[in-house]
Amino acid sequence: MDLQNEFRIGMRKYIYSVSVISNTQSNGSRNAITVSSVTSISMEPPSIITCINKKSSIHESLIPNSEFCINLLNEKQQDIAKICSDPNKIDERFKNIEWVESKPPILKNALVNIICKVDKIVEYKTHSIVIGLVQKIRNSDFKNPLMYQDGIYRINTI
Numbered sequence: 001m002d003l004q005n006e007f008r009i010g011m012r013k014y015i016y017s018v019s020v021i022s023n024t025q026s027n028g029s030r031n032a033i034t035v036s037s038v039t040s041i042s043m044e045p046p047s048i049i050t051c052i053n054k055k056s057s058i059h060e061s062l063i064p065n066s067e068f069c070i071n072l073l074n075e076k077q078q079d080i081a082k083i084c085s086d087p088n089k090i091d092e093r094f095k096n097i098e099w100v101e102s103k104p105p106i107l108k109n110a111l112v113n114i115i116c117k118v119d120k121i122v123e124y125k126t127h128s129i130v131i132g133l134v135q136k137i138r139n140s141d142f143k144n145p146l147m148y149q150d151g152i153y154r155i156n157t158i
């Protein structure tokens with residue numbers, strides 16, 4: 001098996017928590033995509049990275065100083081994750097999904113909403129590493145995140 005396939009299989013073994021990244025463009029249109037690549041970088045200042053495919057619809061709108069929200073999904077938000085990762089459902093992402101009508105849009109019932117400002121974008125091959133400076137946090141009382149491992153959405157059954 002070639003290196004790329006071995007790598008894909010290896011990375012599928014990790015357990016990922018699932019988030020949706022949302023933003024509003026200057027023309028008012030909204031974007032939301034499902035991501036797993038969210039990691040905090042530093043507490044000083046609170047900052048976070050996510051890796052966004054250059055082909056994704058949200059990519060070109062993630063420009064320096066623009067705001068976006070990272071919404072960590074709860075275990076019952078699998079449908080939202082599926083809609084926001086399906087290129088054929090781009091028009092459904094803000095229909096029948098509970099959003100706070102703010103800029104950027106904030107997903108209701110997420111475990112946490114992390115509102116960030118794009119500080120830096122580092123391009124790497126197919127993706128851009130987006131470094132966000134945290135502006136505001138909205139923690140909820142939900143405890144159980146939606147997870148993804150080996151290509152399957154999973155919930156904590158303990």
Ligand SMILES: Cc1cc2nc3c(=O)[nH]c(=O)nc-3n(C[C@H](O)[C@H](O)[C@H](O)COP(=O)(O)O)c2cc1C
Nearest residue numbers: 033034035036037051052053056057085086087148
């Ligand atoms: C669990 C999961 C995690 C994902 N993580 C990322 C990610 O971190 N970065 C990314 O660019 N795409 C990620 N994707 C793929 C995008 O959600 C998908 O390509 C989406 O269709 C892109 O948005 P678009 O349809 O608006 O172009 C992930 C998909 C799933 C199902």
